[in-house]
Amino acid sequence: MLEKQNLLGLTQVKLKKFFSDLNEKPFRTKQIMQWIYHQGALDFGDMHNFSKDLRQKLQAIASIELPEVTSINNSKDGVIKWVIKLGEENHIETVYIPQKDRGTLCISSQVGCSLACTFCSTGYQGFNRNLQNHEIIAQVLIAQNHLKDKNKRISNVVFMGMGEPLLNESPVYDACDILLDDWAFGLSRRRVTVSSSGIVPALKRMSDTVPVSLAISLHAPNDELRDILVPINKKYPIKELMKACHYYLNAGTQERHVMFEYVMLKGVNDSIEQAQELSKLINFWFQGESAKVNLIPFNPFPETKYTTSNDIAIDKFQDILYRSGIRTTTRRTRGDDVDAACGQLAGKVVDKSRRSAGRD
Numbered sequence: 001m002l003e004k005q006n007l008l009g010l011t012q013v014k015l016k017k018f019f020s021d022l023n024e025k026p027f028r029t030k031q032i033m034q035w036i037y038h039q040g041a042l043d044f045g046d047m048h049n050f051s052k053d054l055r056q057k058l059q060a061i062a063s064i065e066l067p068e069v070t071s072i073n074n075s076k077d078g079v080i081k082w083v084i085k086l087g088e089e090n091h092i093e094t095v096y097i098p099q100k101d102r103g104t105l106c107i108s109s110q111v112g113c114s115l116a117c118t119f120c121s122t123g124y125q126g127f128n129r130n131l132q133n134h135e136i137i138a139q140v141l142i143a144q145n146h147l148k149d150k151n152k153r154i155s156n157v158v159f160m161g162m163g164e165p166l167l168n169e170s171p172v173y174d175a176c177d178i179l180l181d182d183w184a185f186g187l188s189r190r191r192v193t194v195s196s197s198g199i200v201p202a203l204k205r206m207s208d209t210v211p212v213s214l215a216i217s218l219h220a221p222n223d224e225l226r227d228i229l230v231p232i233n234k235k236y237p238i239k240e241l242m243k244a245c246h247y248y249l250n251a252g253t254q255e256r257h258v259m260f261e262y263v264m265l266k267g268v269n270d271s272i273e274q275a276q277e278l279s280k281l282i283n284f285w286f287q288g289e290s291a292k293v294n295l296i297p298f299n300p301f302p303e304t305k306y307t308t309s310n311d312i313a314i315d316k317f318q319d320i321l322y323r324s325g326i327r328t329t330t331r332r333t334r335g336d337d338v339d340a341a342c343g344q345l346a347g348k349v350v351d352k353s354r355r356s357a358g359r360d
């Protein structure tokens with residue numbers, strides 16, 4: 001028997017083709033997207049504006065399938081973490097962070113990550129595989145369906161969970177397309193953010209493909225230190241990365257900016273001199289509001305040798321950037337009591353890269 005086509009995660013263009021191949025009218029695309037993404041319907045039988053014939057046809061050849069959620073953890077500050085099972089042995093994690101005026105969902109793009117940043121729990125686990133379109137979009141649908149009952153909503157989606165989104169380009173771009181599509185999640189492009197450690201050629205492709213916001217994991221003001229913290233820097237050093245960020249800023253018609261993320265590691269990258277060096281770097285490459293910096297207090301995990309910078313060091317660091325004219329914010333740690341804070345996501349990864357075996 002032919003495997004049923006999972007309609008979840010198909011973009012508007014792909015769904016149009018699906019219905020046209022069935023000799024159905026194009027307006028079925030809008031209807032089915034609204035059923036899935038607005039109503040949360042998973043059963044073709046519930047779609048009462050479809051003819052009985054069409055419902056039966058769809059039941060025979062297609063499905064709308066969500067993966068199994070193995071646990072839902074609620075932290076005391078309102079953060080929710082879903083652990084989602086993919087296949088027999090792998091698990092990924094998705095996190096909802098409620099704030100005063102918004103609700104941010106942090107989603108995963110890969111099972112593990114191959115890039116081995118030394119301060120990141122996901123990086124420690126090694127890599128198993130890329131997520132498929134439907135596995136990325138399922139995270140948003142699972143969260144939305146859960147939150148609807150609690151009168152909460154997702155206003156922002158960030159690719160800051162497990163994995164490097166720009167090493168899984170096509171499924172990530174399709175997912176962005178669906179997040180922005182009014183027939184699906186209808187988020188504005190400012191509210192969908194791809195976070196990357198800086199895969200330069202992919203960054204350029206992304207700039208021309210999806211009009212979403214960009215966060216870059218910088219974490220160091222020079223190549224010498226970034227080579228250690230973010231090893232992909234050896235392949236794509238800071239100068240190349242900054243040029244690619246410019247490419248992003250100039251692509252597309254709308255105004256864009258780049259958010260630089262900088263994890264604060266005590267005694268490693270948090271000195272006054274390093275803050276000055278970072279200010280120089282950013283001011284050399286960017287003007288006005290085209291670049292911002294987001295300082296992230298390091299979130300520890302069992303295997304790590306790093307510790308978090310103290311509040312005074314973070315304040316001083318922020319002050320130096322701020323005084324040099326760079327818009328700088330500090331991210332408040334949330335959800336750490338359920339290991340849901342940035343960089344603590346670990347899921348369960350069967351490491352195929354064998355990297356985790358060789359770690360110190």
Ligand code: SAH
Pocket residue numbers: 119120121159160161162163164165195196197215216217261262263296297298299300342343344
């Ligand atoms: N691979 C992408 C997206 C996932 S990581 C990237 O690297 O950008 C999302 C963010 O969490 C990144 O900025 C990453 O540097 C940060 N992060 C990773 N480990 C962390 C930790 N232990 N504490 C705080 N932030 C961390």
Ligand code: SF4
Pocket residue numbers: 113114115116117120121122123124161162163164197217
């Ligand atoms: Fe991968 Fe991002 Fe973690 Fe680096 S910080 S190991 S790129 S998930």
